[in-house]
Amino acid sequence: MTYSRTVHVDGDFQETVSAVREALAEQGFGILTEIDVQATLKEKLGHDMENYLILGACNPPLAHQAIEVDRSIGLLLPCNVVVRTDGARTAVQALDPATMVTLTGQDALKPVAEEATRRLDAALSALTGQQA
Numbered sequence: 001m002t003y004s005r006t007v008h009v010d011g012d013f014q015e016t017v018s019a020v021r022e023a024l025a026e027q028g029f030g031i032l033t034e035i036d037v038q039a040t041l042k043e044k045l046g047h048d049m050e051n052y053l054i055l056g057a058c059n060p061p062l063a064h065q066a067i068e069v070d071r072s073i074g075l076l077l078p079c080n081v082v083v084r085t086d087g088a089r090t091a092v093q094a095l096d097p098a099t100m101v102t103l104t105g106q107d108a109l110k111p112v113a114e115e116a117t118r119r120l121d122a123a124l125s126a127l128t129g130q131q132a
């Protein structure tokens with residue numbers, strides 16, 4: 001099962017993170033959480049790894065619609081977006097919103113997932129100038 005929507009960007013990691021934030025904001029997503037996996041694993045385990053950031057993106061109207069359908073859907077929210085170094089490029093990955101429909105079996109979530117997918121794809125496309 002494919003559960004991500006991924007694009008690769010040429011360019012600096014920090015510049016890509018800024019561009020991701022802007023692209024998500026243009027699609028109505030705010031960032032609720034930020035997890036610097038690289039720093040956390042270095043601090044807690046002494047492990048060195050590539051840049052790896054998890055952004056918890058939320059579009060409040062879509063989140064509200066999903067919660068109205070299924071109160072437990074919060075387990076799958078916010079929409080996680082990973083920005084990570086992938087060789088000489090930067091990968092930007094978003095959890096495919098269709099995953100929440102597949103996992104829950106709630107057909108009433110389809111319109112929410114479709115709109116979230118449209119918005120996330122637009123954000124990803126803005127990063128590359130191509131369709132995600």
